[in-house]
Amino acid sequence: MTTDQRARSIGVHLVLIAYSLLAVGPILLVVMNSFKVRSAIFGSPLAPPDASTFSLVGYEKVFRSSHILTYYSNSLIVTLVSMALVLLFGAMAAWALTEYRFRGSTALALFLSIGIMVPIRLGSVAILNMMRSAGLNDTLTALVLVYVAQGLPMSIFILSEFIQQIPKDLRDAARCDGVPETRIFFEVVAPLLRPAIATVAVFTIVPIWNDLWFPLILTSSDSTHTVTLGVQQFLGQYITDWNSVLAALSMAILPVVVIYVILSRQLIAGLTSGAVK
Amino acid sequence: MANLRIEHLNKRYGATTVLNDVNLSIGDGEFVVLVGPSGCGKSTLLRMIAGLDGASGGDIHIADKLVNTLAPAERGIAMVFQSYALYPHMNVRKNMTFGLKFTGVPPTERERRVAKAARMLRLEELLERYPRDLSGGQRQRVAIGRAIVREPAVFLFDEPLSNLDAALRVSTRVEIANLHRLLKSTIVYVTHDQVEAMTLADRIVVMNKGCIEQVGKPLDLYYEPANLFVAGFIGSPAMNFFEAEVGGIEGGRARVAGTAFRNFDMPAASLKVGDALTVGVRPEHLVRGGAGPFLAEGIVELVERLGEASFAYLRRVDGRIFVAEVRGRQTPAPGETVTLVAASPDVHVFDALGLRVAT
Ligand SMILES: Nc1ncnc2c1ncn2[C@@H]1O[C@H](COP(=O)(O)OP(=O)(O)OP(=O)(O)O)[C@@H](O)[C@H]1O
Ligand SMILES: [Mg+2]
Numbered sequence: 001m002t003t004d005q006r007a008r009s010i011g012v013h014l015v016l017i018a019y020s021l022l023a024v025g026p027i028l029l030v031v032m033n034s035f036k037v038r039s040a041i042f043g044s045p046l047a048p049p050d051a052s053t054f055s056l057v058g059y060e061k062v063f064r065s066s067h068i069l070t071y072y073s074n075s076l077i078v079t080l081v082s083m084a085l086v087l088l089f090g091a092m093a094a095w096a097l098t099e100y101r102f103r104g105s106t107a108l109a110l111f112l113s114i115g116i117m118v119p120i121r122l123g124s125v126a127i128l129n130m131m132r133s134a135g136l137n138d139t140l141t142a143l144v145l146v147y148v149a150q151g152l153p154m155s156i157f158i159l160s161e162f163i164q165q166i167p168k169d170l171r172d173a174a175r176c177d178g179v180p181e182t183r184i185f186f187e188v189v190a191p192l193l194r195p196a197i198a199t200v201a202v203f204t205i206v207p208i209w210n211d212l213w214f215p216l217i218l219t220s221s222d223s224t225h226t227v228t229l230g231v232q233q234f235l236g237q238y239i240t241d242w243n244s245v246l247a248a249l250s251m252a253i254l255p256v257v258v259i260y261v262i263l264s265r266q267l268i269a270g271l272t273s274g275a276v277k
Numbered sequence: 278m279a280n281l282r283i284e285h286l287n288k289r290y291g292a293t294t295v296l297n298d299v300n301l302s303i304g305d306g307e308f309v310v311l312v313g314p315s316g317c318g319k320s321t322l323l324r325m326i327a328g329l330d331g332a333s334g335g336d337i338h339i340a341d342k343l344v345n346t347l348a349p350a351e352r353g354i355a356m357v358f359q360s361y362a363l364y365p366h367m368n369v370r371k372n373m374t375f376g377l378k379f380t381g382v383p384p385t386e387r388e389r390r391v392a393k394a395a396r397m398l399r400l401e402e403l404l405e406r407y408p409r410d411l412s413g414g415q416r417q418r419v420a421i422g423r424a425i426v427r428e429p430a431v432f433l434f435d436e437p438l439s440n441l442d443a444a445l446r447v448s449t450r451v452e453i454a455n456l457h458r459l460l461k462s463t464i465v466y467v468t469h470d471q472v473e474a475m476t477l478a479d480r481i482v483v484m485n486k487g488c489i490e491q492v493g494k495p496l497d498l499y500y501e502p503a504n505l506f507v508a509g510f511i512g513s514p515a516m517n518f519f520e521a522e523v524g525g526i527e528g529g530r531a532r533v534a535g536t537a538f539r540n541f542d543m544p545a546a547s548l549k550v551g552d553a554l555t556v557g558v559r560p561e562h563l564v565r566g567g568a569g570p571f572l573a574e575g576i577v578e579l580v581e582r583l584g585e586a587s588f589a590y591l592r593r594v595d596g597r598i599f600v601a602e603v604r605g606r607q608t609p610a611p612g613e614t615v616t617l618v619a620a621s622p623d624v625h626v627f628d629a630l631g632l633r634v635a636t
Contacts, residue, residue, distance in 0.1 A: 167360055167362065169358040169359075169360045169361075169362035170362050170364065172324075172327075172329050172356070172358070172362065173356070173358060173362035173363075173364075173423075174364075174375075174376070175328075175329060175348070175349045175350070176327055176329070176349045176350065176354065176355060176356045176376075177350065177375060177376025177379070177380075177423070177427070178348075178349070178350025178351075178376050178379045178380045179350075179375070179376060179379050180379060183379065187375075188364060191366045192365065192366065
């Protein structure tokens with residue numbers, strides 16, 4: 001390695017480390033402070049909990065005084081169902097748009113890519129009206145529908161790129177073998193898309209799990225609130241219960257981290273090696 | 278096992294014509310090799326036989342059945358791809374049986390076929406391995422195995438050996454020849470490699486720019502190329518060409534006159550005085566001090582020694598280069614002037630359209 005390369009590599013690493021600190025720091029602060037008594041949160045917010053400041057009072061309150069488990073399961077249901085639908089429909093649409101030429105396929109691809117550029121929140125009022133008239137107000141179904149619409153364009157875009165990288169010979173070989181088109185998709189293409197699907201899953205899950213906006217406008221009862229919305233009840237206009245807020249937030253972070261850890265292993269590609277020389 | 282008949286086949290992509298009125302009839306059990314320069318439409322023709330690409334016009338019959346509208350799997354073909362196209366997430370056994378599931382082959386029969394193919398291709402040890410854990414040659418054998426288990430009427434190979442190294446290419450070539458002897462199936466095989474074409478083929482189809490230039494037995498193409506293109510394409514190093522014209526006609530004999538060789542006579546047939554001609558002679562047919570109608574002189578520029586033969590690059594009187602094969606240990610030295618002669622059957626004459634004229 002030349003000095004020039006080494007200098008560049010050090011520079012890159014410095015930037016990456018700085019970025020990681022910036023990203024991870026606030027999360028560490030939240031988790032750390034959620035285990036401290038109220039006075040210590042304000043007295044020394046940067047110190048980790050010790051014997052005198054350690055307390056689980058935030059967690060106790062969250063479990064006692066709110067429907068946190070309902071919120072939690074709502075978030076999980078909405079996120080996982082949305083993710084599953086986004087991946088299924090996204091992969092199928094990406095396959096259709098890249099593999100088949102049909103009347104209007106270019107227009108359709110263009111239409112879908114508009115969804116990447118226009119934020120779905122611009123349509124909030126229309127969405128609210130639509131859900132009202134469809135009788136889906138205050139249901140998890142409404143959230144799932146919105147999130148599927150929100151996640152699809154990007155997932156189609158990413159998956160199309162990956163599908164194009166799958167050697168065409170592979171699909172042709174399957175066709176010569178007499179494999180029906182649906183089975184080619186599910187048994188030849190989809191397994192090779194696993195790294196891409198993991199990527200899209202992460203990209204889809206995080207904004208859905210963290211979203212506050214749509215639960216706020218589309219759900220009104222405790223039974224349909226999600227975690228992010230549920231946490232808001234501890235943020236009062238005059239007095240904020242920081243113990244509970246931090247505890248609830250820490251718990252909200254956990255599933256995303258777990259899912260990321262599971263999927264990140266899949267992110268490591270290399271599955272196609274050996275398919276073609 | 279089946280014959281294959283292609284009639285007036287056309288393929289266009291927008292304004293570009295990739296195949297232009299291709300007609301070809303292949304007999305039951307015949308091994309036919311398609312050769313031609315890159316981009317001439319060999320793969321396209323093969324893919325159309327397979328049903329992977331649709332035709333813009335014309336008919337394809339397999340086993341006397343019109344298959345134009347049939348899906349690949351219904352045509353009774355199996356294709357082996359240059360890239361092998363093995364399913365990377367399935368082991369060798371699964372790769373071979375995957376397609377059979379969908380064509381209604383019962384499990385016991387599948388196992389029997391896999392066992393048979395594995396024995397034929399020496400794959401028994403590899404059945405549980407994944408493609409990524411196989412060498413190039415092994416992958417190629419698996420790809421062939423996957424074609425064999427389908428028990429197709431027609432095998433289609435698209436440059437199956439081009440990703441293998443030279444030694445492996447020779448041994449796999451022999452294996453494919455053996456396989457053809459064993460299975461007696463009809464094979465259409467695309468290659469860039471002349472040696473492959475010559476050694477494997479019952480008949481060779483030479484293609485150029487979407488058209489078939491000539492179809493014939495390997496040695497027929499070599500000894501009697503139908504036109505300039507085939508003459509130049511078959512054989513290595515390529516045939517030498519000399520510009521000429523009909524200098525005069527006398528008593529049914531035409532005088533072939535050119536600047537770079539001694540004039541000679543040939544049957545006049547339909548030739549007229551002043552017609553432009555091209556005379557072609559292969560390097561290996563030019564000998565020093567033989568007898569024959571064709572005689573050319575050149576100054577040796579360079580000698581390439583290959584062992585069993587050497588190739589002398591000679592400068593003709595008109596300044597162009599031609600090549601002659603020299604046998605034996607005594608090779609001419611650069612600067613030496615050499616006189617070379619070719620016997621009458623080895624002198625090819627082509628008319629202004631590039632078509633062969635009988636000598
Ligand atoms: N989808 C397509 N659209 C337009 N032109 C195409 C398409 N597919 C192939 N062609 C053209 O058709 C011609 C024949 O292609 P083909 O792949 O059959 O050549 P080939 O003889 O197999 O060449 P090679 O020896 O390099 O494999 C090429 O000129 C190619 O550019
Ligand atoms: Mg090709």
